[in-house]
Amino acid sequence: MLKVIAQDFIHLDALEIVRPLYRELVELTQREPLCIAYDLFENQKDPGHFIFVEEWPDRAALDIHCASEHFRRLVPLINAHQRQDGTFILMDRFQVGE
Amino acid sequence: MLKVIAQDFIHLDALEIVRPLYRELVELTQREPLCIAYDLFENQKDPGHFIFVEEWPDRAALDIHCASEHFRRLVPLINAHQRQDGTFILMDRFQVGE
Incomplete structure (x- = not known):
């Protein structure tokens, strides 16, 4: 399992x-057969800061x-309006059990 | 619904x-009656970078x-080993439907 947080910063x-x-982008990605989760959120305190949890x-x-x-079609159209570079983090699940 | 990403940076x-x-912390929080999700991940490329998705x-x-x-008991014990201040983001879900 691979967890991803991708963050975009868009001009107001x-x-x-x-x-x-x-x-x-969300609707088409959620239809991808290999997609487990692809949810988009917005920072309550920073309009234009969008966060994908994948x-x-x-x-x-x-x-x-x-x-x-x-x-490949939609991300460049979105990125044309970035106010700073996006970031992403690839993550492994922390093992709670022994 | 409130989504939270909290990030910790711990000395190696x-x-x-x-x-x-x-x-x-994860086990006890997941037992809280109001907790919907509380999952912990580790950055694949940065050991000691822990990410909660709540x-x-x-x-x-x-x-x-x-x-x-x-x-209140566990977080100060963890934070004693921080290499930089933690961060958190409070988020609203992006509305996909009209």
């Missing part, structure tokens, strides 16, 4: 431009997502 | 000290968590 004057792009079976599935038509 | 020489503290019904529930015996 572009919020209404990016919202339908994010909406399409779950994939493995790195290969994430790579397939990043090569998809919808990713 | 303290990883084996904090692991059982995190384990207890979900609570509302801010009041998060405040009850932060006032719990286990939170």
Whole structure:
């Protein structure tokens, strides 16, 4: 299992431009057969700070997502309105049990 | 619904000290009646960077968590080994549907 947090920082004057792009990206990604979870959130205290919380079976599935038509079409359209570079973190689950 | 990402940055020489503290914190928090999700992850590329992905019904529930015996006992024990200040983001879900 691979958990991902991806963060975007969008100019305030572009919020209404990016919202339908994010909406399409989320809807199409959630339909990918390998997608376990792909949820988008907004920072309550920083408008334009968008946070994806994702779950994939493995790195290969994430790579397939990043090569998809919808990713390659929509992400550059969103990134054109960035106020700073996005970030992403690839994570392993902390093992609670022994 | 309130989504939270909380991030800790722990000194490498303290990883084996904090692991059982995190384990207890996760186990006890997941038993809180208002906890919807409380999952802990580790950055694959940055050992000692721990990331909580949490979900609570509302801010009041998060405040009850932060006032719990286990939170007030365990978090200072963990934070004693921080290499930099932790961060947290409170988030709303992006509305995909119209």
